[in-house]
Structures are given as C-alpha cells and as structure tokens.
Amino acid sequence: MEANRVYNFNPGPAMQPLEVLKEAQAEFLNFGGSGESIIEISHRAKEFDAVLNQAKADILELMKLGDDYDVLFLQGGASMQFAMVPLNYAVDGKVGNYVVSGSFAEKAYKEADLLGVGHIAASSKDVDFRHIPTQDEIKLSDNAAYLHVCYNNTIYGTEYHYIPETGNVPLIADMSSDMLSRPLDFSKFTLIYAGAQKNLGPAGVTVVVAKKDFLAKSPKTIPTMLRYSIHAEKNSAYNTPPAFCIYMVGKTAAWLKAQGGLEVMAERNAKKAKLVYDVLDNSDGFYKGHADKDSRSFMNVTFRLPTEDLEKKFVEEAKAHQLCGVKGHRSVGGMRTSIYNAMPMEGVERLADFMEKFKKANA
Incomplete structure (x- = not known):
C-alpha cells in the first residue's frame, strides 16, 4: 500500500485500483x-x-x-x-x-x-x-x-x-x-x-x-x-x-x-469475503451478520456489535489502523465493509485481524 493511503471500505465513492489512479495521474x-x-x-x-x-x-x-x-x-x-x-x-x-x-x-x-x-x-x-x-x-x-x-x-x-x-x-x-x-x-x-x-x-x-x-x-x-x-x-x-x-x-x-477477467475477480472476491464472514461466524455472537447466509453479499459485509457504544469505538479504532469507511448506513446502523474489486487482499486481511483483536479486547 502506498504511504499515506488508507484502506477505504466506503460503499461509494469507493476505493479505485491504484494502478488506474497512477495511469490517470x-x-x-x-x-x-x-x-x-x-x-x-x-x-x-x-x-x-x-x-x-x-x-x-x-x-x-x-x-x-x-x-x-x-x-x-x-x-x-x-x-x-x-x-x-x-x-x-x-x-x-x-x-x-x-x-x-x-x-x-x-x-x-x-x-x-x-x-x-x-x-x-x-x-x-x-x-x-x-x-x-x-x-x-x-x-x-x-x-x-x-x-x-x-x-x-x-x-x-x-x-x-x-x-x-x-x-x-x-x-x-x-x-x-x-x-x-x-x-x-x-x-x-x-x-x-x-x-x-x-x-x-x-x-x-x-x-x-x-x-x-x-x-x-x-x-x-x-x-x-x-x-x-x-x-x-x-x-x-x-x-x-x-x-x-x-x-x-x-x-x-x-x-x-x-x-485476468471476471473469473479471476470472482475468485479473489470470494476469498476476501470469506475472511470477514469467518470472523463473524466464529465470534461467539460478538459480531452478528445482518444477511442470511444463503444471501450474503461478496461485496458488502454488514454486521452489528453488542452495543452502539462498542460500534462507535470500533469505527474510531479502525480508522486509527488505516481502515476507513466501516460505519454502516444510518438507516440500519452497525458496520458495513465494502470489499469491491479494487480492495486488495492485504486490506481485508488487516480488517479481519483488527476484528479479531477488537473482539478479544472488548468481549
């Protein structure tokens, strides 16, 4: 990741491929x-x-x-x-x-x-x-x-x-x-x-x-x-x-x-989504996903924490770890992490690691 750039999990405007930004620049x-x-x-x-x-x-x-x-x-x-x-x-x-x-x-x-x-x-x-x-x-x-x-x-x-x-x-x-x-x-x-x-x-x-x-x-x-x-x-x-x-x-x-086309992107996106969903599913209820498992999105992972105070703390600490835009939509609250094509695997790995550590510190 480039210096001074964050991992942008906003739902849109969203993270763009770094190579594309550099070409345009x-x-x-x-x-x-x-x-x-x-x-x-x-x-x-x-x-x-x-x-x-x-x-x-x-x-x-x-x-x-x-x-x-x-x-x-x-x-x-x-x-x-x-x-x-x-x-x-x-x-x-x-x-x-x-x-x-x-x-x-x-x-x-x-x-x-x-x-x-x-x-x-x-x-x-x-x-x-x-x-x-x-x-x-x-x-x-x-x-x-x-x-x-x-x-x-x-x-x-x-x-x-x-x-x-x-x-x-x-x-x-x-x-x-x-x-x-x-x-x-x-x-x-x-x-x-x-x-x-x-x-x-x-x-x-x-x-x-x-x-x-x-x-x-x-x-x-x-x-x-x-x-x-x-x-x-x-x-x-x-x-x-x-x-x-x-x-x-x-x-x-x-x-x-x-x-490599859409086949390669699908494989990457499935792996990225699995990292986050695995944290949700193995959190003993600390993280609760919104979507039913058979309807889960590969692009937007939505979940709640036990309290709204913990959700606010999650957003603040995530930002300190260069993980931005994780707050959920105002109509449903909680968290939303958008992991579109341009989000690199390293960003999702860092998010999953942060989620594990946040749970251990706050459960």
Missing part, C-alpha cells in the same frame, strides 16, 4: 500527446471517440456479450434509471414488476409506482431485507413489461446467487454494487445499469448495458434526454458526456482484463 496534463487534459479535450474529438469506444468494447468483452448489445454512458446516477426504465418500457398498458429486496430496490419500485406502473412481484421487507426472494416467491403480473431486480443490496449486505427466470419477460438489473465482480450469463439480462462509483470508476457516470433492439423501443412521447434510443443513436454523446468518468471506467475495464 501520469497522463492527466497531456492526454495521448494532444497537449490537453482528458477533461479539456472535446467530446467530439476523434481521440475521445477512441476512449469511449474502447471502454464499450472492453466492457462487452468482459461480459462475453456480442454485437447485439450496446453500452451507454449516462448521467443522473442509478437513481435516474429508476425513472427511465418505467418511462421507456412500462407502456401500452403494461406495468413494471419489481423484486423489493432492499432500500434501492424499493426506491426503484416507488418511481414506477409514482408513474402508476409499478407492481411488487416479490419482497423481503417483512424480514428486514435479510434475504433475497427465491424464484418461487416471484409472482409476475399478467401484464408485466419487465422484471426489475437490484442484484446486490449495499445497505443490507445481500446479493443474488441465481438469475431469475422470467420467460419472455425482459429482465432488468441494477448492478451498481457488483457490476463486473464475477462472471454471469449476462445474455439472460435485457438491460443492466450501474452507478460507476463502486466497482467501475468515479462518481458521475452510469453504465448501461442492454440489447440494442430493446434500447430502440423508447416512446417519442417522453423527454428527449430520458430516451434510451436517443443516447444509443448518438453513442452517448447527445449532450456533453462525463468525459473524465468515461475515461476512468475505460481504464478500470482495461485493468480488469489485465487481472
């Missing part, structure tokens, strides 16, 4: 010999076109998707997608179906409900979002436009370990917290979106990966900036795109390829 003042920074170069320039198109190609390669899929770089965060999805696709008498498995899944549903086109197909709210609803729990409406799932629930520390079967109904996923963290059969999804600030790059850009023919279906009755079809036609440059963020997402995708 080295070429920040003079991108590609242009004499300009990437943040100064025109978004219409061929140099920026090359950056954007390479990022798209690398993302599709990592996901093993063909040319029937496209990649868009949009703004407004994943939260904007909560509205864009129903505006574009819950039309002609059809309604969006939602699995409500956490806070952001519920927010997505509420946007559709606000538009009068939302249906809850399954929910785990009654058990405090401790598990991911099973396939058998999902009940699609007869007029389903799509099924929307939030694939990883950052606040509650749960994650899908199966891909829902929807028949002919399009499957849409918010993958903000686990995008490109493991291989999946991404061809089973019609549209995937992710806020970049967790696993993909800095805050400020949302990555959308979707079937081209689905993107083309936007109604012309909704505002231009909210139509997927417009952004697809203009290659994400209908208006000035977040150039630096796209550049950083491209750098991150290239880094993932250099690491």
Whole structure:
C-alpha cells in the first residue's frame, strides 16, 4: 500500500485500483500527446471517440456479450434509471414488476409506482431485507413489461446467487454494487445499469448495458434526454458526456482484463469475503451478520456489535489502523465493509485481524 493511503471500505465513492489512479495521474496534463487534459479535450474529438469506444468494447468483452448489445454512458446516477426504465418500457398498458429486496430496490419500485406502473412481484421487507426472494416467491403480473431486480443490496449486505427466470419477460438489473465482480450469463439480462462509483470508476457516470433492439423501443412521447434510443443513436454523446468518468471506467475495464477477467475477480472476491464472514461466524455472537447466509453479499459485509457504544469505538479504532469507511448506513446502523474489486487482499486481511483483536479486547 502506498504511504499515506488508507484502506477505504466506503460503499461509494469507493476505493479505485491504484494502478488506474497512477495511469490517470501520469497522463492527466497531456492526454495521448494532444497537449490537453482528458477533461479539456472535446467530446467530439476523434481521440475521445477512441476512449469511449474502447471502454464499450472492453466492457462487452468482459461480459462475453456480442454485437447485439450496446453500452451507454449516462448521467443522473442509478437513481435516474429508476425513472427511465418505467418511462421507456412500462407502456401500452403494461406495468413494471419489481423484486423489493432492499432500500434501492424499493426506491426503484416507488418511481414506477409514482408513474402508476409499478407492481411488487416479490419482497423481503417483512424480514428486514435479510434475504433475497427465491424464484418461487416471484409472482409476475399478467401484464408485466419487465422484471426489475437490484442484484446486490449495499445497505443490507445481500446479493443474488441465481438469475431469475422470467420467460419472455425482459429482465432488468441494477448492478451498481457488483457490476463486473464475477462472471454471469449476462445474455439472460435485457438491460443492466450501474452507478460507476463502486466497482467501475468515479462518481458521475452510469453504465448501461442492454440489447440494442430493446434500447430502440423508447416512446417519442417522453423527454428527449430520458430516451434510451436517443443516447444509443448518438453513442452517448447527445449532450456533453462525463468525459473524465468515461475515461476512468475505460481504464478500470482495461485493468480488469489485465487481472485476468471476471473469473479471476470472482475468485479473489470470494476469498476476501470469506475472511470477514469467518470472523463473524466464529465470534461467539460478538459480531452478528445482518444477511442470511444463503444471501450474503461478496461485496458488502454488514454486521452489528453488542452495543452502539462498542460500534462507535470500533469505527474510531479502525480508522486509527488505516481502515476507513466501516460505519454502516444510518438507516440500519452497525458496520458495513465494502470489499469491491479494487480492495486488495492485504486490506481485508488487516480488517479481519483488527476484528479479531477488537473482539478479544472488548468481549
């Protein structure tokens, strides 16, 4: 680890690969010999076109998707997608179906409900979002436009370990917290979106990966900036795109390829998560995980300590050990350690060691 840098367990904006940060630093003042920074170069320039198109190609390669899929770089965060999805696709008498498995899944549903086109197909709210609803729990409406799932629930520390079967109904996923963290059969999804600030790059850009023919279906009755079809036609440059963020997402995708791809990342992420979960499971109840074991996230480990005073002490002492951002979301309290792709094994080893020592000193 570089001197004066900490292990950042924040859920987002999150830790970025050090190699990517160094590359961006080295070429920040003079991108590609242009004499300009990437943040100064025109978004219409061929140099920026090359950056954007390479990022798209690398993302599709990592996901093993063909040319029937496209990649868009949009703004407004994943939260904007909560509205864009129903505006574009819950039309002609059809309604969006939602699995409500956490806070952001519920927010997505509420946007559709606000538009009068939302249906809850399954929910785990009654058990405090401790598990991911099973396939058998999902009940699609007869007029389903799509099924929307939030694939990883950052606040509650749960994650899908199966891909829902929807028949002919399009499957849409918010993958903000686990995008490109493991291989999946991404061809089973019609549209995937992710806020970049967790696993993909800095805050400020949302990555959308979707079937081209689905993107083309936007109604012309909704505002231009909210139509997927417009952004697809203009290659994400209908208006000035977040150039630096796209550049950083491209750098991150290239880094993932250099690491060995999603198979390698999945192996690393599983090992990192196991280190923390093993501490929880062998703590004699000192640490209590929130998520049911069969729904545990590889990306966000959430847990409580015996008292709130101990939780405050845990946060303070962790920071003194260069372990930052471990405090849980205000809505649930406790601890949350986000161990995304960029978090090195050494950081998780140091966290696990700290947790063991903290328990011995305070149990």
